[in-house]
Amino acid sequence: MTQDNPLLQVESLSKFYGHRIGCADVSFDLYPGEVMGIVGESGSGKSTLLNCLSGHLPPDQGRVMFDTRADGMRDTVTMSEPERRMLGRTDWAFVHQHARDGLRMNVSAGGNVGERLMAVGARHYGDIRGAAIDWLGRVEISEDRIDDRPRQFSGGMQQRLQIARNLVTGPRLVFMDEPTGGLDVSVQARLLDLLRGLVREMGLSAIVVTHDLAVVRLLAHRLMVMKDGYVVETGLTDQVLDDPQHGYTQLLVSSVLQV
C-alpha cells in the first residue's frame, strides 16, 4: 500500500464567498490505498472543500496536484476543462449524497454503467453488457434489474447503482459526499460494508465527507476535522477519535450518542 509518491497533494486550498470563508488554507497528501475522512458539522466547509478538490468548484487559492500516470504530478486546478472532464471519467469518480445527482434517471441500470465504459472508448455491446452485469452483481443488484430505470429502485439500490457506475472505469481516486446520508440504518450498514470491501479489493484512495463519526471510523484510515472552514485537527482516524487533541474534536466525539 505505501508508495513513496502521493497520489494527491493539496497545497493551501482556499475558497471564499466575499469575506466569508468557504474553506481556508487546507493542505494534505493522500497516498494510494488511503481513505481520508473529512468530518465537521453543517457550515464547517467540508462540502466546499470536497467540491474544490474534485473540480466542481474553482478554488480561489491553492493547488490540487494529482499523479496522472501519463504526465506525472499535474495541478488539476489549472487544467483545461476538457482535461479535467477526462479525469472525471477515468481516474476520478464522485459519489453524490443523492443518487439521482450521479445517475441518469431515464437510462436503464445497465445503461448507466455501460455509458461510462463507452465514454472511455468501449465499443463492443456484448462486452459492455457483460461488464455491466458483473458490476451490478458486485453491488448486489440482481441481473434481472439491468433494464429497469433507476426510478424503479429503492434509495439504497440507487446509491449502489451510482457506486457501480462510478467504479466501473477503475478510478484511482473516489470522492464521496455523505455516501450513506438519508438512507435507512440497515441500508447504510450494507452500503458501508460494500464500500469497505471495494476500497480494499480495488486499492482505491478515497476522500469521504460525512458528519457521521461512526461512518468515518469504519471507512477512513485518516481523518480531518473541520470547523468554520479550517482543518482543526488531522491524523489517524482511531487516534483522532480516541485521543482528540483539539477542543472542538473533543466536543464532537463526546457528543456522539451511544447505542
Place this chain on the structure above:
Amino acid sequence: MIKVENVAKSFVLHNQGSAVIPVMDGAALTVAPGECVALIGASGAGKSTLMRMIYGNYTAQGGRIMVGDVDVASAAPRQILELRRNTLGYVSQFLRVVPRVPTLEVVAEPLRAVGMDSAAAEARARDLLSRLNIPERLWSLSPTTFSGGEQQRVNIARGFAFEYPAMLLDEPTASLDATNRAVVLDLIRTAKARGAAIVGIFHDEAARAEVCDREVDVSVFTPKAVA
C-alpha cells in the same frame, strides 16, 4: 524491537475547564525479540495508556517510541498504518469489529491485508478458531452477539493470525477458563519462540509468571505532582 524513551503523556480536557491530567513522564521500556515484558501497576496507573501510545492510538506529548525503525510518536499516519499491517499487532481488551462481518472473516482479515490468498488466510483462521475452541457453527456468524469469553477468543485469534514481529497484548487471558487460558499462553510462547517482542498486561499473576520475562511498573512514570 520496541524502545520507549522518555515518553510523556497528559490529557487536556478543553471542554471541562481545560483540566490538565498528567498521566506519564519519563516513561522508558525496551523489549528485545523473543522477550515478553509485563506492564504492571494499579488500575489507572497508565498500563493500557502506554500500550495505546506504542500502537499510535494515543498521542505522546514528548519522547520517542521506536518500533523497529519507526518512531510512532512522530511518524506520518501512513507509516503507522503500514507498521500495524506488517510489524505491530495489538490485542485489545475488548473486541471491536465492523458489524455483520462473519467471525472467520474477522480472523482472516489481517492475513488478507498482507496479501495472503483467501484460501490460505481462511485455513489459518479456521485453525486458530479451532484451537481456541470456538465451535464451527459460529464461524459464519458475526461475533457481536457472542459471550464475553467467546469474543475475547475471537479477538485473540485475530491478533495471532499474522506473525507480527512485535505484539501488544492487553489482558489476553481475561474472561477465559483454564483450558482456553492454556491455549492462549501456548500461543504466546510460540510467538516468543519465533522471535516476537511482546508487551503484555496481565492481571492474572500466574499467567504473567508463566510467559513474562520481566516486569515494568508504570506507576514509576506517574508525574510526581500527581502521585
